[in-house]
Amino acid sequence: MLPVVLALALQAAPDAKAAQLDALRWLARHQDPDGAWSVQAYVDRCAGTRCSPNPGWDEFKTGVTALALLAFVTRGTSHRSKETHDGIVLGDVVRKGLTWLLSKQGDDGFIGERRDTKATYAHAVAALALAEAFGLTRSNLIKDQAQKAADYLVAAQNPGRGWRYTWRSGDNDTSVTLWAVLALQAAERAGLAVPASTFRDAVAWIDEATDANGRTGYTFAGSGKVFIPGLCEHFDHHETLTAAAMLCRLLVLKDPADVRHSQGARLLARDLPRWDGAAIDFFYWFVGTEALRRLGADPWPAWRDGLLEALLKAQNRAGDKAGSWEPLDRWSPETGRVYATAINALTLGALAR
Numbered sequence: 024m025l026p027v028v029l030a031l032a033l034q035a036a037p038d039a040k041a042a043q044l045d046a047l048r049w050l051a052r053h054q055d056p057d058g059a060w061s062v063q064a065y066v067d068r069c070a071g072t073r074c075s076p077n078p079g080w081d082e083f084k085t086g087v088t089a090l091a092l093l094a095f096v097t098r099g100t101s102h103r104s105k106e107t108h109d110g111i112v113l114g115d116v117v118r119k120g121l122t123w124l125l126s127k128q129g130d131d132g133f134i135g136e137r138r139d140t141k142a143t144y145a146h147a148v149a150a151l152a153l154a155e156a157f158g159l160t161r162s163n164l165i166k167d168q169a170q171k172a173a174d175y176l177v178a179a180q181n182p183g184r185g186w187r188y189t190w191r192s193g194d195n196d197t198s199v200t201l202w203a204v205l206a207l208q209a210a211e212r213a214g215l216a217v218p219a220s221t222f223r224d225a226v227a228w229i230d231e232a233t234d235a236n237g238r239t240g241y242t243f244a245g246s247g248k249v250f251i252p253g254l255c256e257h258f259d260h261h262e263t264l265t266a267a268a269m270l271c272r273l274l275v276l277k278d279p280a281d282v283r284h285s286q287g288a289r290l291l292a293r294d295l296p297r298w299d300g301a302a303i304d305f306f307y308w309f310v311g312t313e314a315l316r317r318l319g320a321d322p323w324p325a326w327r328d329g330l331l332e333a334l335l336k337a338q339n340r341a342g343d344k345a346g347s348w349e350p351l352d353r354w355s356p357e358t359g360r361v362y363a364t365a366i367n368a369l370t371l372g373a374l375a376r
Contacts, residue, residue, distance in 0.1 A: 039331060039374040042338055043098065044108075046368035049339075049346030050091050050361070051111045058119030059084060060091045060361045073343040078350055079359025085127060085135035086145035087361045092120035093152040094368040101160045121156060124149050125168050131178075132171030141188045143179055144199050150176055151206035158213030166215075173210040176203050177221050185228035195228045196242050201267040201310065208274050222275045229268045237286025239268035251357070258353040261307040262290045269314040279318055291315065292322035296330040298337050303352040305363055308333075309370045316373055327374060334367055 053065045053074070062079035079087075095117050100106065102121060104114035127149075128134045134149040135142055150172035156162075157169040179190040185200035187193075204225050211217045232246075233239045240246035241264055248260040269287045273279065296308045308330055315323045339347050347364040350356075355363050 036375050038335060039371045042335055043094075043368050043371035043375060045338065045346035046348075046364050046371065047095060047098065047100075047113070047346075048108045048111075049344070049364055050094065050368070051113060051116045052109055053361070054091075054116055054119065058121075058123030059088045060120075060365075062087055062359045062361060069343045074347070074360060076350070077360045078356045079362070080357055082136070082139045083141075083145065083358050083362075085124075085139070086141075086148050087358055087365065088120060089124060089134075089145065089149035089152045090365040090369075091361055092117065092124065093148065093155060094365045094372070095120070096152060096155045096159055097369060098372055099159065101156065102162070103160065117156070121153075121165060124152065125165070128168055128172065132168075132173075132175035134172055141199075143176075143186055143188050143190065144202065146172070146179075147176060147186070147199060147202035147206050151202065151209055154206055154209035154213055154215065157215070158209060161213075169210065169213070170215050173207055173215055173217060176206060177218060179203075180221060180224060181228075183224050183227060184231070185225050194242060195232070197229065197232055197239055197264040197267050198241065200225055200228055201271055204271045204274060226272060226275050229271050232264075233268055233283060237265065237283045238262065238290060239264045239287075250353075254356040255353045258301045258304065259294075261294055261304050262287070263304065263307040263310055265290055266307065266310040266314045270310060270317070273314065273317045284318055288315065288318060288320065288322060291326065295322065295326055296333050298333040303333075304354070305348075305352045305366045305370070306354055309366050309373075312370050312373045316376075330370070331374060334371060338367075 053069060055061055062081050062083050063077055065074055100113050100117055102114050102118035106113045124134055133146055135145045139145060153165060153169040153172050157165050180186055181191055181193060181195055185195040186203045187196045187199055207217045207221060232244050234244045241249045250256040265287045269284055272281060291311050311326060312330060315326050337348055339345050347360055348367050350360045350363045352363060
């Protein structure tokens, strides 16, 4: 007889995979003809109010396009895939997404619009998508561009510390640092060159931002609740950055016995995922899932089950919205339905592994 935890995990995987595929089908149907994903306006099949409400700011187009592309490639869907749904070849979706991202890459490796207020954030997600896509196929079509994207991230890091919204700004931020570490770890796994000092410095920043109780702050230890005035101050505070610190250390140091992991896990255990108004935070759910899955100990089973219940219950099942999630969480006012659907697809992919 299977242990209860293992039996539940095996039961959860098919449900997570099916919901993940439904999310990818929505993303495929709503990709722009040029390969990008728009934050606010979609292609004709969702014209008017059929996929409303949809908040968001167009300056995040690079970031949400990269996140949507990442949802496909981390599932194992490459530009060579012939898998077809709703008359759309998923390999074509990936190919067009890659082509659009690469069209936004400068000679120095930067991807996106330099005038954007969070340019390095978007670049880090784009670099991660390129690294994962290259690691999937080892295609020479994207190898040099993936290396250049990684090189730009290395150069953009604050000396001895982490990253912020712009190149070597002097300020550090745990959220951007997480995405940079994810991107550079993926690049290294794919065989691209990344200096070891880059990871060492990133962990130095994470340690600086973590207090004696294992709680990690945003731009300094003890920074408290993070919010955008007028957009998301009414949402609950979560230990997203503590989970981000756990994930960075697990990826770089590979030491699950670190006492800060158990401290962080206890903090996350007090705030399990639930679909409940101001508690909804897709980014928290994604980062917490990636961290706790690697630890594999409590509160992972309760976290996984609560998360699966929340995501399956809330996923749209009919019409133009089928497969997507309503942009109701803490960060959707900036990034809209594409973000909500892409990041939840990534989280479901982690549950399915």
